[in-house]
Amino acid sequence: MYEVEIKRMDHEGRGIGYIENKVTFLSNALQNEIVLCEILEEKKNYNIAKVIEYKQKSPKRRVPFCPFYEQCGGCHLEHMSYEDTLKYKKEKVENILKKEKIQHPKIETIENALQKNYRNKLSLKIKEGRIGFYQKKTNILIEIKECALARGCINQCLEKIRKLGIKNGYLTIRANYNEEILLVIETKEQVKFKEEEWKDQKVVGVIVNNKTIYGNNFFYERMNGFLFKVSYDAFFQINPYIANKLFSLIEENIEEKSIVLDLYAGVGTLGIVASKKASKVYSLEIIKNAILDNLENKKLNKRENIYPMLGEVEKNLPKIKDNFDTIIIDPPRKGLDKNSRNLIGKSKVKKVIYISCDPLTLARDLKELINHYEIKKFIILDMFSYTYHVESFCLLERR
Ligand SMILES: C[S@@+](CC[C@H](N)C(=O)[O-])C[C@H]1O[C@@H](n2cnc3c(N)ncnc32)[C@H](O)[C@@H]1O
Structure with a gap:
C-alpha cells in the first residue's frame, strides 16, 4: 500500500499523485486529499491506482448519489458538488x-x-442474464438496477428487461419527449417481447439486430417548437x-x-x-x-x-x-x-x-x-x- 497526496486533477476527473516519482492516476480522489492506495496497473510511464483509504479528505468531497458510483465508471465526478464539477x-x-x-x-x-435523470438514451450490456455497464476499460460487468443519470421512464424499463429472455447481448433504451420508448437490441438469442408485460410503458418499437420485431423503428422528438423523426440508429442529443x-x-x-x-x-x-x-x-x-x-x-x-x-x-x-x-x-x-x-x-x-x-x-x-x-x-x-x-x-x- 502507498500513501499518496493528490496534487491536481486530470482530464478524466481522476486525481493525480506520485508513487516513487511516477505519475499515478486515482479515480474518486480530489486535489489535496491524502490517500492510501494500491496499484492496479503499472505501466512504463504511469500507474493506475485505487484508493483503499482516505487519510485526509477534502472539505469539498461529497457523498455520491448513486449506489453504483464506485464500481460503475459511467460517472466520474459524483464525489464533487455540482458547482465544483x-x-x-x-x-x-x-x-x-x-x-x-x-x-x-x-x-x-x-x-x-x-442534473440527474437527464439522459434520454442508455446503452447497457447483458452478460449471463445480468444487466449493467462494463467497468471502465475492463470486461467486468457491474450490474445496475437503475442509472441516476437516465430518465425515469428508462429506469422503469430496466425492471422488465429480464422478461425479454436475453442472456447475452447489448441493449439500448431510448426515450422521447413523450416518454415513448425504443428498445434496440443486439443478441444471438431469441427475444421474447410481450406487449402485455410492458403495458405501463409506451414502448413504440423493438428492434433486434436491425430488424423491427414490434412497432416502428423510429419515434418523433419535439424540441423548440420543431418535430423530428429519429430512427433507432440515428443520433439525437442525449x-x-x-x-x-x-x-x-x-x-x-x-x-x-x-x-x-x-x-x-x-x-x-x-x-x-x-x-x-x-x-x-x-x-x-x-x-x-x-x-x-x-x-x-x-x-x-x-x-x-x-x-x-x-x-x-x-x-x-x-x-x-x-x-x-x-x-x-x-x-x-x-x-x-x-x-x-x-x-x-x-x-x-x-x-x-x-x-x-x-x-x-x-x-x-x-x-x-x-x-x-x-x-x-x-x-x-x-x-x-x-x-x-x-x-x-x-x-x-x-x-
Ligand atoms: C455529435 S452527432 C451530431 C448530430 C447533429 N448535428 C445533431 O445535433 O443532432 C455527430 C453525427 O456525425 C455523424 N458522423 C460520424 N462520422 C461521420 C463522417 N465521417 N461523416 C459524416 N457524418 C458523420 C454521426 O452519424 C452523427 O449523426
Whole structure:
C-alpha cells in the first residue's frame, strides 16, 4: 500500500499523485486529499491506482448519489458538488486551450437544469442474464438496477428487461419527449417481447439486430417548437434541456439569408433550426436512416430550403462547391480530419460554428482554424453532468 497526496486533477476527473516519482492516476480522489492506495496497473510511464483509504479528505468531497458510483465508471465526478464539477470542466477546457496557445474570449457555462435523470438514451450490456455497464476499460460487468443519470421512464424499463429472455447481448433504451420508448437490441438469442408485460410503458418499437420485431423503428422528438423523426440508429442529443439551449444558440448566431453547410448533421436538427433565418442549408451525414429522417423532418417542419446529402465529410467536403457564409461542425469525438480542417481554413466561409463533445480534438482543430479565424464565443454546455465529458459551442469569425 502507498500513501499518496493528490496534487491536481486530470482530464478524466481522476486525481493525480506520485508513487516513487511516477505519475499515478486515482479515480474518486480530489486535489489535496491524502490517500492510501494500491496499484492496479503499472505501466512504463504511469500507474493506475485505487484508493483503499482516505487519510485526509477534502472539505469539498461529497457523498455520491448513486449506489453504483464506485464500481460503475459511467460517472466520474459524483464525489464533487455540482458547482465544483462546472468549475472543474471550465478549468479543464482552459488548460487544454492554454497548452495549445489558443486565444479565446471568457468561457461561459450553461448549466444543466436537471442534473440527474437527464439522459434520454442508455446503452447497457447483458452478460449471463445480468444487466449493467462494463467497468471502465475492463470486461467486468457491474450490474445496475437503475442509472441516476437516465430518465425515469428508462429506469422503469430496466425492471422488465429480464422478461425479454436475453442472456447475452447489448441493449439500448431510448426515450422521447413523450416518454415513448425504443428498445434496440443486439443478441444471438431469441427475444421474447410481450406487449402485455410492458403495458405501463409506451414502448413504440423493438428492434433486434436491425430488424423491427414490434412497432416502428423510429419515434418523433419535439424540441423548440420543431418535430423530428429519429430512427433507432440515428443520433439525437442525449440531454433535451441542453439540446434546447444549443438550438437557441444556433438560431442566435445564424445570419438572415445566409447560406449554411451543416456537417455531421444527424437527423438535421441544427440545420432545420438554422433554416429559419438562412436562405439555404446543405447538410451532410454518414448514416442513411438519419438522412432519410432529415428529408422527412424537412417536410414535417415545412422547410423548403434544406438539402440533405448522404456521405462522409472526409470524402464529400472537397466535392461540395458553393459559397457558404457559415459552416456548422458537430462531429463525433474524433473531431475533424486533417484535410477538412485545411479546406475550411482556406475557404472563404465567414463564420464557423463548432460544436464539440471532446475539448482535446476541438483544441487540435482550433489550433489550425485560428490561423484563419478568431474565436468570438466559447460556451460550455453542461450536457453530460457528473461525467468528465464536456460539450462546447465555439463561434469563429474569419480574420
Ligand atoms: C455529435 S452527432 C451530431 C448530430 C447533429 N448535428 C445533431 O445535433 O443532432 C455527430 C453525427 O456525425 C455523424 N458522423 C460520424 N462520422 C461521420 C463522417 N465521417 N461523416 C459524416 N457524418 C458523420 C454521426 O452519424 C452523427 O449523426
